Amino acid sequence: MFIDEARIYVKAGDGGDGCQSFYRDKYNRKGSPDGGPGGDGGDVILEVDENVQTLLDFQYRQHHQAERGHHGSSNHKKGARGADLHIKVPAGTLIKDAETGLVLRDLVKAGDSVIIARGGKGGRGNSRNHPRTFGEPGEERTVILELKIIADVGIVGYPNAGKSTLISRISSAHPKVANYPFTTKEPVLGVVKMYEDATMIVAEIPGLIEGAHEGRGLGDKFLKHVERTKVLIHLVDIAGCEGRDPLQDYKKLNYELKAYSKELVKKPQVIALNKIDITSAQLNIKRFKKAMPRAKVFPISAVTGEGIKELLDAVYRKVKGLKIDAKR
Ligand SMILES: Nc1nc2c(ncn2[C@@H]2O[C@H](COP(=O)(O)OP(=O)(O)OP(=O)(O)O)[C@@H](O)[C@H]2O)c(=O)[nH]1
Ligand SMILES: [Mg+2]
Structure with a gap:
């Protein structure tokens, strides 16, 4: 189980200003007030969309603003209401106020929604008794979105095997790739788009080395995430770039999984031999x-x-519970 978290700033639309205007013609030189009211600003609404599975997109977009109300105009014409902004989140998203930490709402299932910032009221147009008024500002706040995710696939493998390179290539995630071990220190989640709406959630599980179950390296703290995945990609540096024997890497890592939990090593594994572009x-x-x-x-x-x-x-077929083709 991963906790996916995002922090976003939302601002509802300001109300449009009321209009200051006088209707004049040759019989009415002084003019009679005819300013229209401003439109209300749009609300910011969070709503569940079944096609959204993670909060990853919010890492790239943190500011969200609804449209402001249009200003009123002469002839009592009201300004148009600003459009609401609908922000789509996955089912199971918990919304917390960033300042107080209080839970505002738990959006559990498709169709659930909540207004998290209300648009400002539009100002009034001028009349005989009142001057025009300006629109009120829309509400603004920072909220934290939290989502518990179960990844379909865990990528395990020795440090430097190329887990981050693989997840960057196949998914929306872009963790740092570097030629030294333990570059990745926390699990990384990515969504892999297979075709049309078919997706799977993949996680890079960092830091597994010989002795991880006894606390070596980054220890076994991430292995609990692996327990919830359906399938493992066991990534082996088949070029042996670190000077180790790939076959031993494979066996030792499986031993670590087993030492942590006998169930874990029984999980379906797909073995990927990486770095075949290197001659060795x-x-x-x-x-x-x-x-x-x-x-x-x-x-x-x-x-x-x-x-x-x-x-x-092959991984996708396993995730969906289908058998992979007969062995080569
Ligand atoms: N030639 C070659 N190099 C690769 C390949 N995949 C990864 N590498 C290189 O291997 C090094 C380690 O890659 P990473 O993706 O950071 O490996 P990692 O398993 O995420 O490593 P840690 O997060 O540090 O445990 C980098 O220098 C990559 O460029 C590959 O297919 N071919
Ligand atoms: Mg990495």
Whole structure:
């Protein structure tokens, strides 16, 4: 279970100003007041959309503003109301006030919605008894959105195996990629679009090394996330860039999973042999296949993209509970 969190600033539309105007003609030189009222500002509404699954998009857009009301005009004409702003969030989003931390609403299911900032009232137009007034400001506030997510797929593998490179390539997430271990220190979530509306949520699980279950490296604190995923992509640096033996990496990591929980190691795994663009990979692929003749493996390059489509198809089929093709 991951907690996806976003902090957004919302501002409802200001009310439009009332109009100051006098109707004059040759019989009415002094003029009679005919200023129209301003329109109300639009509200900001949070609503559940079933097609939205994470709060990732809010990392790129934090400011959200509804349209202001239009100003009134002469001949008592009222300004148009500002359009409401509908912000789409996933089902299960908890909305908290950023200042007080109080829960404002829990949007549980499709169709749930809440107005989190009300538009300002439009001003009044001038009349015989009143001067015109200005529109009121729309409400503004900062809210925290919180969502509990269960990832469909966990990417596990030794540090530097290319987990961040892979998740950047296949999903909307863009964690830092660097040629040293432990670049990623927290799990990273990404949404993979398969086709049309079909998506799966993938998580990079960082920091697993030999001895992780005893607290080495970043320890076992992220393994609890893996327990809730349906399928694992076990990513192996098949080029052996770190000077280790890829086959040993694979075995040791499985041992860590098992040491943490016997159930975890039984989870369906799809084995991806990464970095096949490096020459040393070819020999290691042969060795790997020879040592594990019954395992279906997917040679890939997270950098060039080779083999990734086949990998994702197989993972997606497993997620959906279908069997992958007969082994190669
Ligand atoms: N040649 C080649 N290099 C790769 C490939 N995938 C990843 N790399 C490189 O391997 C290094 C580590 O990649 P990351 O994606 O940061 O690996 P990671 O598993 O997320 O590593 P940590 O987060 O540090 O545990 C980077 O220098 C990448 O450019 C690949 O398919 N081919
Ligand atoms: Mg990483």
